Amino acid sequence: MNPIPVLKPDMPSADQLLPYLRRIDAAQQYANFGPLNRELEERLSAECTAVSELQVHLTTVANCTVGLQLALMACVERPRVKVLVPSLTFPGTVSGILQAGFEPVLADVDPARWVLTPEIARKAMMRVRGIRAVMPVAAYGAALDVAAWDRLTEDTGVPVVIDAAGAFGNQRVGQRTLVAFSMHATKALGAGEGGFVASRDPDVIARVRRLSNFGYMNAGGLISDIGVNGKMSEYAAAVGLAAMDRWADICEQRRSLADRYLSALRM
Numbered sequence: 001m002n003p004i005p006v007l008k009p010d011m012p013s014a015d016q017l018l019p020y021l022r023r024i025d026a027a028q029q030y031a032n033f034g035p036l037n038r039e040l041e042e043r044l045s046a047e048c049t050a051v052s053e054l055q056v057h058l059t060t061v062a063n064c065t066v067g068l069q070l071a072l073m074a075c076v077e078r079p080r081v082k083v084l085v086p087s088l089t090f091p092g093t094v095s096g097i098l099q100a101g102f103e104p105v106l107a108d109v110d111p112a113r114w115v116l117t118p119e120i121a122r123k124a125m126m127r128v129r130g131i132r133a134v135m136p137v138a139a140y141g142a143a144l145d146v147a148a149w150d151r152l153t154e155d156t157g158v159p160v161v162i163d164a165a166g167a168f169g170n171q172r173v174g175q176r177t178l179v180a181f182s183m184h185a186t187k188a189l190g191a192g193e194g195g196f197v198a199s200r201d202p203d204v205i206a207r208v209r210r211l212s213n214f215g216y217m218n219a220g221g222l223i224s225d226i227g228v229n230g231k232m233s234e235y236a237a238a239v240g241l242a243a244m245d246r247w248a249d250i251c252e253q254r255r256s257l258a259d260r261y262l263s264a265l266r267m
């Protein structure tokens with residue numbers, strides 16, 4: 001037996017991390033959106049802006065699951081609403097909905113594309129009353145058609161949060177649609193644990209950021225919402241930055257692997 005791994009984490013080495021760890025030593029800020037987190041956010045946002053062809057704002061989070069939770073809390077007002085979600089996904093998608101205090105409604109996926117489509121969502125929203133948000137999943141990292149999801153929000157007023165845990169570099173952020181990405185070690189851009197929530201709307205991102213920091217509104221300690229601790233530490237940001245330094249090489253390697261699979265499968 002010579003097993004072929006479906007996925008091997010591809011993380012930065014200790015040497016690649018060291019300059020960033022030294023910067024943490026020098027700044028002596030270890031958490032709470034320090035300089036490394038802010039630099040990582042700028043670099044991630046430049047990449048997402050290029051992919052999305054619109055200005056993307058984002059905030060880092062401890063992981064994608066908490067990002068999904070906070071994105072829903074930031075854009076859905078009513079308590080105990082129903083959120084439509086595909087039945088083919090990772091448990092974190094449904095955990096995010098439940099942790100936000102909402103009720104997941106599972107929908108079948110399109111048999112050809114393995115994803116929840118806007119057409120399926122529109123039908124489900126006519127059949128099931130009380131669906132106030134939709135959380136489609138970019139299954140296996142394949143990007144969803146964000147313009148079609150934007151249209152669903154325009155037509156119905158129902159917000160859409162895409163779970164794009166494995167689709168960094170691939171999934172566009174919409175005019176209206178929010179997107180949460182994972183930086184788990186198994187993802188294209190790994191920080192060990194981590195993630196971020198991206199949107200065109202800076203106000204929604206500011207709300208997600210507050211929710212990820214206990215709901216603190218300002219340094220004076222005023223609380224605007226009941227939040228959680230979902231922040232990314234400076235150490236995870238250091239790994240994220242070192243991974244970002246390798247991003248062009250990572251993309252190249254993934255492209256060449258995909259080409260090899262495609263040509264072998266065609267044989």
Ligand SMILES: Cc1ncc(COP(=O)(O)O)c(C=O)c1O
Nearest residue numbers: 063064065090092093165182184
């Ligand atoms: C579709 C999907 N959603 C959510 C997650 C959870 O991401 P995280 O580990 O960053 O919370 C994953 C992780 O594999 C995933 O594949």
